[in-house]
Amino acid sequence: MNQDRLTPNQDDAITDAAAHWCMRLHADDCTAAEREAFDLWLAADLRHFDEYRAMQEIWQTADLLPRRTAVVEIGARPVRKAQPRHWRPFASAAAIALLALPLAGWVGWEQGWLPNRYQHFEATDQVRQVQLSDGSQIELNLHSELRFFNYKDQRQVTLTRGEAFFKVTHDTAHPFIVRAGNGQTRVTGTQFNVWKYNDEVKVTLVEGSVLVSSHGDDGGYRLGPGMQASYHAGDFEPTLAQTDDADNSLAWRSGKLVLDNLSLAQALPVINRYLERPLLLADDSTGAIRVSGVYNTREVKRMVDNLPKVLPVYLTRSKDGSTVLNRITPLTNKG
Incomplete structure (x- = not known):
C-alpha cells in the first residue's frame, strides 16, 4: 500500500476497520482467531496503528467499558515520526461503534458519557x-x-x-x-x-x-x-x-516572540515552547539577567545561539544534550 497518500475511500476503509476491531476486541465473545487477525491487520500498515489508537480514545473517554476490557494493549512498536494530522471528523467511526452496541451507545450519549x-x-x-x-x-x-x-x-x-x-x-x-x-x-x-x-x-x-x-x-x-x-x-x-x-x-x-525586559528565568518558559530541548540556566545569577527583543517564532533556536553576542553569557551542553546558559563573571581588579 502506498505509504504517502490515501484516497478518500481507502481512508474511510481504515477508519471503518479500526472501529470494527475496537468493537470486537472489547466484546466478551472475541475469539483467539479474531485477535490473531487483528494483530496481522495492525502490523500491515502504520496507519492502522494510528487509527486504532485514535479509536481507543473515543471508547476510553466515555469510561463506559468494563474495567477488565477497558484497554486493549497494542504494545510499543516503532512508529514513524508523526505527521501533522489533517482535520478529519471521526463521526462515522463513532457512529459505527455506537451502532455496534445500540443500547450502551444510546445510554452513553444520553447520559453525556460518550461523544458523537x-x-x-x-x-x-x-x-x-x-x-x-x-x-x-x-x-x-x-x-x-x-x-x-x-x-x-x-x-x-x-x-x-x-x-x-x-x-x-x-x-x-x-x-x-x-x-x-x-x-x-x-x-x-x-x-x-x-x-x-x-x-x-x-x-x-x-x-x-x-x-x-x-x-x-x-x-x-x-x-x-x-x-x-x-x-x-x-x-x-x-x-x-x-x-x-x-x-x-x-x-x-503574528509569528513574533516578544521579550520585554524579562529576566531569563521569566523568559525561559516562553522560549522553551519553541525548542526541541529545553534551554537551561546554570544558576540563579544567570536567571537574573534581563533580556529584551522581538524574534521570529520559527527562529528561536538561532536566537538562543546568538544570546552570547548580546548578553554576558556563554553556552555549554548538559549530559542530555540540552543547552545551558552560564553567566560570565566579571573580572575583579586585584590592584
Whole structure:
C-alpha cells in the first residue's frame, strides 16, 4: 500500500476497520482467531496503528467499558515520526461503534458519557488554523496539540501541549470547556487564548467572559476582556491580572516572540515552547539577567545561539544534550 497518500475511500476503509476491531476486541465473545487477525491487520500498515489508537480514545473517554476490557494493549512498536494530522471528523467511526452496541451507545450519549464527534489537531513547524464541527475556530501555535469531543451537554477540548487561540461559537445550552493542566476554562461563546507549558497554564481573555478554575471543577473565577488567569498544578485558585496595551500574549499569532525586559528565568518558559530541548540556566545569577527583543517564532533556536553576542553569557551542553546558559563573571581588579 502506498505509504504517502490515501484516497478518500481507502481512508474511510481504515477508519471503518479500526472501529470494527475496537468493537470486537472489547466484546466478551472475541475469539483467539479474531485477535490473531487483528494483530496481522495492525502490523500491515502504520496507519492502522494510528487509527486504532485514535479509536481507543473515543471508547476510553466515555469510561463506559468494563474495567477488565477497558484497554486493549497494542504494545510499543516503532512508529514513524508523526505527521501533522489533517482535520478529519471521526463521526462515522463513532457512529459505527455506537451502532455496534445500540443500547450502551444510546445510554452513553444520553447520559453525556460518550461523544458523537471526535477531532484531533496538531501543529508542528507552522501556525495552523482549524475549524471544529460546531463552527468554532481555533488557531494553533507551533508545536501544539489538542483534542475535541462533542458531548450532548457540552463541548470539550483538551490542550495537551502548546498554545491555542479560540473563537467559540455561542451556544448557551452547550458550554465549551478547555482543559489544560489540572484546570479548565468554561465559556459559551467568546474569544480567548490558552498557553500551556509543563504544569503552567495562562488564559488571556479578548472578548466575552470565561470562568477559569485551577483544579477542574465547574466553578471558578470570571474574567472580563483584557484579564489573565494563570495557575500551576496544585494551585488552589488561579492568579488573576489585568493586561495592558504592552501585553504580548498574542504576538505569536503574528509569528513574533516578544521579550520585554524579562529576566531569563521569566523568559525561559516562553522560549522553551519553541525548542526541541529545553534551554537551561546554570544558576540563579544567570536567571537574573534581563533580556529584551522581538524574534521570529520559527527562529528561536538561532536566537538562543546568538544570546552570547548580546548578553554576558556563554553556552555549554548538559549530559542530555540540552543547552545551558552560564553567566560570565566579571573580572575583579586585584590592584
